[in-house]
Amino acid sequence: MRLSYHSTRSDAEPLSFADALIRGLAPDGGLYIPDAVPNLGATGWETASDFTTLAKRVLRAWLADEVPANVLDEIVADALDFPVPLVSLSGEWEGIHVLELFHGPTLSFKDFGARTMARWMGHFLRQRGEERTILVATSGDTGSAVADGFAGIDGIDVVLLYPKGRVSPTQEQQLIVERPSVRTYAVDGVFDDCQRMAKAAFLDPDLADAGFSSANSINIGRLLPQMLYYIWAIKQLGPATVCVPSGNLGNLTGGLFAQAGGVPILRFVAAHNANDFFPSYLAAHPDAAFAPTVATLSNAMDVGAPSNFERLASIFGADQLRERILGCSVADDETVATMRAVAEATGYVACPHTAVGLAAVKCLREVGRVALPTVVLATAHPAKFPAVVERATGRRPPVPPALAELATRPTRVTTIAPTLDALKAALA
Numbered sequence: 001m002r003l004s005y006h007s008t009r010s011d012a013e014p015l016s017f018a019d020a021l022i023r024g025l026a027p028d029g030g031l032y033i034p035d036a037v038p039n040l041g042a043t044g045w046e047t048a049s050d051f052t053t054l055a056k057r058v059l060r061a062w063l064a065d066e067v068p069a070n071v072l073d074e075i076v077a078d079a080l081d082f083p084v085p086l087v088s089l090s091g092e093w094e095g096i097h098v099l100e101l102f103h104g105p106t107l108s109f110k111d112f113g114a115r116t117m118a119r120w121m122g123h124f125l126r127q128r129g130e131e132r133t134i135l136v137a138t139s140g141d142t143g144s145a146v147a148d149g150f151a152g153i154d155g156i157d158v159v160l161l162y163p164k165g166r167v168s169p170t171q172e173q174q175l176i177v178e179r180p181s182v183r184t185y186a187v188d189g190v191f192d193d194c195q196r197m198a199k200a201a202f203l204d205p206d207l208a209d210a211g212f213s214s215a216n217s218i219n220i221g222r223l224l225p226q227m228l229y230y231i232w233a234i235k236q237l238g239p240a241t242v243c244v245p246s247g248n249l250g251n252l253t254g255g256l257f258a259q260a261g262g263v264p265i266l267r268f269v270a271a272h273n274a275n276d277f278f279p280s281y282l283a284a285h286p287d288a289a290f291a292p293t294v295a296t297l298s299n300a301m302d303v304g305a306p307s308n309f310e311r312l313a314s315i316f317g318a319d320q321l322r323e324r325i326l327g328c329s330v331a332d333d334e335t336v337a338t339m340r341a342v343a344e345a346t347g348y349v350a351c352p353h354t355a356v357g358l359a360a361v362k363c364l365r366e367v368g369r370v371a372l373p374t375v376v377l378a379t380a381h382p383a384k385f386p387a388v389v390e391r392a393t394g395r396r397p398p399v400p401p402a403l404a405e406l407a408t409r410p411t412r413v414t415t416i417a418p419t420l421d422a423l424k425a426a427l428a
């Protein structure tokens, strides 16, 4: 059986994974979803000896009829070549396990999706003799993961737009290091200017030949690799609850695909910061609605209107989502208090995003709504947020070798005005 994909807004035109990946967004504005979720029962994921073996087995169930097994295996081995440790907390946090997803080159979980997707896209474009330019507007982790993931892939260029002076120094360093076939522009404006310029560029007739493609979190190609680490945790612990620090809900969608494929994830906790649309929706709050984004300490989760919500609602519907997922919204002061409490009780230093997850689990456990064991996904390395970590724990996190090395590399960035004309001139 060949797995096909269709838009959340119409099932009239089923298409292949390759087409869904290269298009990104459906022409009707919908997001691509699979017609069916493959059952993983016969893949042997339970007996995989390491993460890469597990990843190969699971992804074959999804992609075997479009990507030859040897190509798929090579891509997985090349893209996901970093450790995925499961760290068990102690003391009053016993039974809670932190799955560290930040050991890739840009130190956030976005490396899983971006690196794998880049290689799949490279494979399909080569097959078709086509080329593409990935255009990304970024306010943080996505840009560096995409730039790193796509750099050096044959047939693909990257154009990165970020708001000058409005990302953290660490994030900026990660965005502007020189990478093959990546052009980075610091836009004299805010993130919304960058996003507006990218959208306008996609539609501009003068730029039609540029072959723009996107790599943001609505791309189905980023979601499939985000199933793998949930399965890796369950393989080690058996049936468990998984708590996901969430923004656009792409990470959570990966987990729901794994669960729908038969992996025993007992419950999800969707842990959000003050941007609480999804927890309100799950609680069937009558006022739940998309809202303007609120700035918080867990800035990679500052999303007022989660882009993957349309996908989740379309695949699962409200009742199923409410049965499978508990929501929780955590304020900044609780986030900082949790970073401090966990560090004092166990020595574990969490980034502010991971701390939102830990705080949500603590809060839901106190009211008896979450059973152990529970896995909290650690979405970024604490060293990416030294100021918050120091404020919470009194200590600056040690700088990991990948970040230290970055500071020594040459950089390349051009400042441009926040207009489409300035972008056109820069690209000409």
Ligand SMILES: *Cc1c(COP(=O)(O)O)cnc(C)c1O
Pocket (backbone or CB within 6 Å): 108, 109, 110, 141, 142, 217, 245, 246, 247, 248, 249, 250, 251, 252, 300, 301, 353, 379, 380
């Ligand atoms: C992107 C990001 C998130 C949110 O993930 P979604 O898939 O958008 O829900 C959480 N934490 C970190 C560190 C991130 O970079």
